[in-house]
Amino acid sequence: MAIILGIDGLEIEYVEEFGCRNLMQGSFGKTDISEFEEPRTIVLWSSFLTGKNLEKEIVAMGNERMWNFKLKAEQTFFKNFDSFKAVDVPGYNYSKEHHLRERDLLKKFFNDEITVEEFIGPMVAYHEKIKENFLADLGAGFGLLFYYFNVADVVGHVSFGVKEKMQQIYMDLDEIAGRAAAKGEPLFIISDHGMKAVGQYGDHRSEYGFWSNNLGKELGNPKITALSAFVAEEMR
Numbered sequence: 006m007a008i009i010l011g012i013d014g015l016e017i018e019y020v021e022e023f024g025c026r027n028l029m030q031g032s033f034g035k036t037d038i039s040e041f042e043e044p045r046t047i048v049l050w051s052s053f054l055t056g057k058n059l060e061k062e063i064v065a066m067g068n069e070r071m072w073n074f075k076l077k078a079e080q081t082f083f084k085n086f087d088s089f090k091a092v093d094v095p096g097y098n099y100s101k102e103h104h105l106r107e108r109d110l111l112k113k114f115f116n117d118e119i120t121v122e123e124f125i126g127p128m129v130a131y132h133e134k135i136k137e138n139f140l141a142d143l144g145a146g147f148g149l150l151f152y153y154f155n156v157a158d159v160v161g162h163v164s165f166g167v168k169e170k171m172q173q174i175y176m177d178l179d180e181i182a183g184r185a186a187a188k189g190e191p192l193f194i195i196s197d198h199g200m201k202a203v204g205q206y207g208d209h210r211s212e213y214g215f216w217s218n219n220l221g222k223e224l225g226n227p228k229i230t231a232l233s234a235f236v237a238e239e240m241r
């Protein structure tokens with residue numbers, strides 16, 4: 006079984022500063038996303054899944070409809086595996102309901118209608134649910150198990166400049182990576198884009214994302230679109 010942990014908005018500087026050894030694994034580094042005009046989550050994950058830059062196609066759908074973009078398994082590296090389970094992956098089967106709720110609450114937070122904790126609470130609760138399912142699925146024997154976690158991105162948008170808050174989130178993600186690594190199977194960790202602090206808040210970085218693996222493969226500074234072939238060829 007191969008395992009992919011997709012972690013939205015994971016910033017390499019915090020991974021190193023907080024000493025998240027399980028997220029770093031044996032080999033890790035930055036991806037190169039500078040070919041994209043903007044570091045949009047849905048565009049980057051879809052481009053990772055297919056190995057093609059899908060920015061033009063997805064942006065043409067417009068801001069509202071962009072999140073409806075859905076690939077078929079045959080268009081992605083999922084087709085290279087005998088069996089797979091993908092959970093909450095943007096561009097494939099992301100939970101639209103949760104995304105809309107997240108956007109709605111974020112708007113309320115920035116309009117001063119709810120507190121930061123009232124925003125973070127439901128986001129962490131959703132994360133806990135996905136985490137529980139992931140840990141349960143670790144023993145299920147899929148050819149590929151791909152879980153997506155977006156808590157670092159969503160909490161990052163409201164608190165990236167608040168290090169203690171972010172450290173809690175990163176340590177939790179590090180624990181998840183540790184539980185996955187304990188399976189002794191090929192483990193690939195990937196993030197679409199890093200984050201940078203804007204005061205107490207956070208914004209997407211446009212230059213790089215994050216990768217790591219436990220296969221001893223030093224990938225350098227690969228384009229995110231080059232990693233589709235890596236997963237298809239090296240992770241099986």
Ligand SMILES: [Zn+2]
Nearest residue numbers: 013014046197
């Ligand atoms: Zn993202």
